[in-house]
Amino acid sequence: MIGSLKAIWAKVAKLRGDLQVNFGSYILRRVIYALIVLFVIITVNFFIFRVMPGDPVKMIIDPKMKPEVREALYEQYGLKKPMSEQYFLYLKNLLTLNLGLSFTTSRPIMDELLERLPNTLKLLGIALILEILIGVSVGIFAASKRGSAVETFVTSAGLFTHAVPGFFFQLILLLLFGFLIPIFPIRGTMSAPPPVGAWAQLLDRIHHLILPVFSLVIINFGYWALYTRNAMVEALGQDYIVTARAKGLSKKTVLRHHAFRSILPPIITIIFLSLPGIISGAVVTETIFSWFGVGRYLLDAVLKQDYPAAQGAFYFIALLTIISNFVADIVYGLVDPRIRVGGGEGK
Amino acid sequence: MALLEVKDLKMYYKVRRGDVKAVDGVSFEIEKGEAMGLAGESGCGKSSMATTLLRLLPNNGRILDGSIKFDGKEILDLPEEQFRQDYRWQRMSIIFQGAMNALNPVHRIGKQISEAIITHENVSKNEAKKRAEELLEMVGINSERYRNYPHEFSGGMKQRAVIAMALACNPDLIIADEPTTALDVMVQAQVLEAIQSLRKKMGLSMLLISHDLSVIAQTCDKVAIMYAGRIVEYGPSTKVYNNPLHPYSYGLLSSFPDIMAPRSPIQSIPGSPPNLLEPPSGCRFSPRCPLADSKCFTDEPELMAIDGKNHLVACHKAGALGKVGEQS
Numbered sequence A: 001m002i003g004s005l006k007a008i009w010a011k012v013a014k015l016r017g018d019l020q021v022n023f024g025s026y027i028l029r030r031v032i033y034a035l036i037v038l039f040v041i042i043t044v045n046f047f048i049f050r051v052m053p054g055d056p057v058k059m060i061i062d063p064k065m066k067p068e069v070r071e072a073l074y075e076q077y078g079l080k081k082p083m084s085e086q087y088f089l090y091l092k093n094l095l096t097l098n099l100g101l102s103f104t105t106s107r108p109i110m111d112e113l114l115e116r117l118p119n120t121l122k123l124l125g126i127a128l129i130l131e132i133l134i135g136v137s138v139g140i141f142a143a144s145k146r147g148s149a150v151e152t153f154v155t156s157a158g159l160f161t162h163a164v165p166g167f168f169f170q171l172i173l174l175l176l177f178g179f180l181i182p183i184f185p186i187r188g189t190m191s192a193p194p195p196v197g198a199w200a201q202l203l204d205r206i207h208h209l210i211l212p213v214f215s216l217v218i219i220n221f222g223y224w225a226l227y228t229r230n231a232m233v234e235a236l237g238q239d240y241i242v243t244a245r246a247k248g249l250s251k252k253t254v255l256r257h258h259a260f261r262s263i264l265p266p267i268i269t270i271i272f273l274s275l276p277g278i279i280s281g282a283v284v285t286e287t288i289f290s291w292f293g294v295g296r297y298l299l300d301a302v303l304k305q306d307y308p309a310a311q312g313a314f315y316f317i318a319l320l321t322i323i324s325n326f327v328a329d330i331v332y333g334l335v336d337p338r339i340r341v342g343g344g345e346g347k
Numbered sequence B: 001m002a003l004l005e006v007k008d009l010k011m012y013y014k015v016r017r018g019d020v021k022a023v024d025g026v027s028f029e030i031e032k033g034e035a036m037g038l039a040g041e042s043g044c045g046k047s048s049m050a051t052t053l054l055r056l057l058p059n060n061g062r063i064l065d066g067s068i069k070f071d072g073k074e075i076l077d078l079p080e081e082q083f084r085q086d087y088r089w090q091r092m093s094i095i096f097q098g099a100m101n102a103l104n105p106v107h108r109i110g111k112q113i114s115e116a117i118i119t120h121e122n123v124s125k126n127e128a129k130k131r132a133e134e135l136l137e138m139v140g141i142n143s144e145r146y147r148n149y150p151h152e153f154s155g156g157m158k159q160r161a162v163i164a165m166a167l168a169c170n171p172d173l174i175i176a177d178e179p180t181t182a183l184d185v186m187v188q189a190q191v192l193e194a195i196q197s198l199r200k201k202m203g204l205s206m207l208l209i210s211h212d213l214s215v216i217a218q219t220c221d222k223v224a225i226m227y228a229g230r231i232v233e234y235g236p237s238t239k240v241y242n243n244p245l246h247p248y249s250y251g252l253l254s255s256f257p258d259i260m261a262p263r264s265p266i267q268s269i270p271g272s273p274p275n276l277l278e279p280p281s282g283c284r285f286s287p288r289c290p291l292a293d294s295k296c297f298t299d300e301p302e303l304m305a306i307d308g309k310n311h312l313v314a315c316h317k318a319g320a321l322g323k324v325g326e327q328s
Helices: A002-019 A023-050 A056-060 A067-076 A083-095 A109-144 A149-163 A166-180 A198-236 A239-246 A251-274 A282-288 A294-303 A307-335 B046-053 B080-086 B109-120 B125-138 B143-147 B155-166 B185-202 B213-219 B237-242 B247-254 B294-298 B318-327
Strands: B004-015 B018-030 B035-039 B061-070 B092-095 B173-177 B205-210 B222-227 B230-236
Touching (some): A023 A307, A109 A198, A109 A282, A109 A294, A109 A307, B018 B061, B035 B046, B092 B155, B173 B185, B185 B213, B230 B237, B230 B247
Antiparallel strands (some): B222 B230
């Protein structure tokens, strides 16, 4: 009994070993893993809206409408079909990226998402890039001044801004610089009507971007700064840093080429892992600043029980999450030589 | 003139409860081509000595007093930038304990070696690469492994790569801080042999720091025994090993089993090393010393010659030790 168990275990171990031999099979495993996750997510995504309380049809139909008309509408939106049929139809549509029509606007959801996506990417993308650049540099700087007042200041500031509820800070900003001292617009992606001329339009868009981007950078830089600082402090305590210093390398080289380079793999990973947050994180910010983006669309869809629209938006986020995770895995393999050959083994 | 002259060196770590007196008035000399061993228990200040020589102290480490002369030149007051460029690795290199972690895991082995060459010498990248490959061959590693990463090397290979790296800039002095501690006995012997033959070939001086007296006996011309931040005995290896004058050295030597001798229980030194925040008054070994009397507890003994000219010991009872040796 134990002997056969051992034999099976040896086979499994060998199989695992074979799989880990090259990067190609590493990628293959990641792809399979990603597909499984995707399947689970879209399934959950389907049922979660079906068990939510409330009747979607009430949102779009006048309650005084005749029952026959209501029935016809149920029929039209496919809500009378058995759950299993709805589910398979839903799977088929997602695979062909056909997200269906919105209950509220009757337009293709894909079109509605795509026209909002650039705005969301602009706002959250610019904010994310700035957060990372500022946070990571500040973190490195704090770690290099270990034990000084500068380090204490950076850690406390990062913790504080990260702990303050984001929406509260954003509302305060809006109150201060949009209302009391009205130097920035209170709402929207651009002025209505838009100014004439390409330059004027660009400046107008930037003007609308400043406040939300600034708020996001302040709220989130602490996360990057603290993560980088902690990783750098740990890296700087490693023996190979003492070796690098003993070799007579300059402080700058030790800091950048040895310490920072060795924490690059985890940093890159969390950068990719934070990408899906671009859209899900947009919900609050876009709502507060009345931004014409995917995040606000998602919230509206949920509030109006617009099943297809909400499902579509969630599907979008899930897809982005899975792709980001997948890319993070691959990039991690590229920047960390220890992962490149074996799949996580060989530390 | 000796290559390295350390005189009354004091290096304390500042901690909240006071000063940890890790190196407290240490003096020694290393001649050109000579190998000196620095032995002692864990926490006696051996490794602090190494980091002090290269001025690689952590933020709370302070050199309070004393002098370090390298080739006759005082190096303690050199500005950091000049010391880094002209002395670190160029004149003094170090092999750290635990080679496993001494190499950066995300850089290629060869690159880490040629990086040292490029920092100190005005050579092209290609030239540095060629020299790094030669160095690898010299320690018995195929130069094709230049592009390997540390995780692709075995422990012994890593240690040899670290040795190759230490030789990169043709230094005058190598500080080897427990170079073989993490290795098994077979690999340890190979690595020691490699160090020894390269040292002879290149006429290098070496400071070998180890708690393993057999390693020092194998490789060093003279030895300093360190206890609680001070050197308690100092002299030619043969003299110290055959005729230890300090009770601590004696205890240290007899706590090593002799493979040739008839089987007997291993001697150990009772008690544990003192807290370097507040070392005992008088002789620091007095609380653990079987020979200590009232004078030992109050007066700190000086390091001075007792037996011949070059065998120094810091002990009030140095003469009495022979008798204890006979008794046990």
